[in-house]
Amino acid sequence: MKKTSELYRGKSKTVYCTEEKDFLIIHFRDDISANNGLKFQNFAGKGSINNAINHFVMTKLQDNGIKCHLENKISDNELLVKKLIMLPIECVLRNRAAGSLIKRIDIKEGIVLNPPIFEIFLKNDMKNDPMINHSYCETFGWVSKKHLITMKSITYKINDILNKLFNDISIILVDFKLEFGLLNNEIVLGDEFSPDTARLWDIKNMDKLDKDLFRKNPTNSSGVIQAYELVASRLSNYFIK
Ligand code: ADP
Ligand code: TMP
Numbered sequence: 168m169k170k171t172s173e174l175y176r177g178k179s180k181t182v183y184c185t186e187e188k189d190f191l192i193i194h195f196r197d198d199i200s201a202n203n204g205l206k207f208q209n210f211a212g213k214g215s216i217n218n219a220i221n222h223f224v225m226t227k228l229q230d231n232g233i234k235c236h237l238e239n240k241i242s243d244n245e246l247l248v249k250k251l252i253m254l255p256i257e258c259v260l261r262n263r264a265a266g267s268l269i270k271r272i273d274i275k276e277g278i279v280l281n282p283p284i285f286e287i288f289l290k291n292d293m294k295n296d297p298m299i300n301h302s303y304c305e306t307f308g309w310v311s312k313k314h315l316i317t318m319k320s321i322t323y324k325i326n327d328i329l330n331k332l333f334n335d336i337s338i339i340l341v342d343f344k345l346e347f348g349l350l351n352n353e354i355v356l357g358d359e360f361s362p363d364t365a366r367l368w369d370i371k372n373m374d375k376l377d378k379d380l381f382r383k384n385p386t387n388s389s390g391v392i393q394a395y396e397l398v399a400s401r402l403s404n405y406f407i408k
Contacts, residue, residue, distance in 0.1 A: 168192070168247055178204055179217075179363060188250070195244045196219075199363065199391070201382045203295055208381065210388045215243040216395045217361040222246065223402040224329065224360040231328045233321065236348070251348025251357045252270045254310050257288040257296060258322045261342040262330065265366050267298075268342075277341075277373070279290075283326060283374035285319055290346075317354045318347050325356070333367065338376065341366035362395050367396075 170192050181194040195214035200207045218240060225237040236248040242399070260405035261284040264274045277371070289309070304310045309359040322345055333340040343365035346358035354358045358364075369376060375395040380387065 191248050191250045193246045193248055199381050203292055206385045210392055212392055215394055216399050218244050218246055218359045218397050221359045227332055251350050251355055253348040255290045256310055258318055258345045259286040260322050260326050263341045264343050314354055336405050337370040339368040339370055341368055362398055
């Protein structure tokens with residue numbers, strides 16, 4: 168399927184319309200950003216690594232009954248997906264304390280969170296994606312009560328599947344962010360799962376293998392790419408077995 172017009176250029180991906188109105192092509196660019204675009208760099212190879220990681224993860228989720236937008240990986244950095252009506256919410260799942268949680272409350276990084284914490288954020292760059300709750304969604308009509316309950320339950324199911332997957336490749340799934348959309352009024356997982364949108368730590372030495380490397384040291388491109396490549400190669404070996 169061929170790209171036609173550009174639909175949307177985000178901070179790290181570009182979305183294109185295709186000849187078929189129900190399908191889009193997502194181009195994973197080499198761009199990386201943090202602090203809502205305040206820190207910005209281009210790391211050669213990052214787009215294709217994230218496309219590969221996302222493809223492994225979404226294939227695993229689909230195999231386990233999770234409805235995803237994934238159709239086919241059509242090139243190193245392009246993915247064919249079903250077009251969704253995206254919901255303006257980011258769902259975050261935390262298995263261990265890190266990131267904004269340890270800024271918000273007095274808790275040590277790495278503490279296991281039992282049960283894991285589910286949070287929602289509004290997708291709004293101008294307001295730095297503020298944290299919200301189910302009551303906001305209902306009042307402002309961002310997501311219906313029924314859809315939000317479904318998104319929460321799917322997020323926990325995805326966590327179970329991915330905790331096992333990453334444990335098998337000696338990686339701790341610290342936290343991650345998901346975006347969902349609607350297809351025929353049904354909740355479907357969209358966007359991506361990659362080290363840009365999740366925290367991944369090596370089980371052996373607790374080394375960070377995700378975008379925190381860039382957040383802390385925005386110019387160290389080789390360190391970031393090496394870490395992302397390690398995640399991709401462990402997933403690749405897991406799927407070859
Ligand atoms: P951002 O919008 O945060 O800058 P990206 O660079 O990742 O993020 O841009 C990708 C955009 O594509 C996101 O806004 C995401 O919601 C949207 N998107 C992802 N998957 C789909 C899909 N299947 N259908 C429609 N839009 C999608
Ligand atoms: P946080 O600790 O900064 O709130 O992030 C939690 C998880 O969500 C982390 O894995 C990074 C991911 N995330 C995104 O992918 N995009 C975002 O805009 C934000 C705020 C977090």
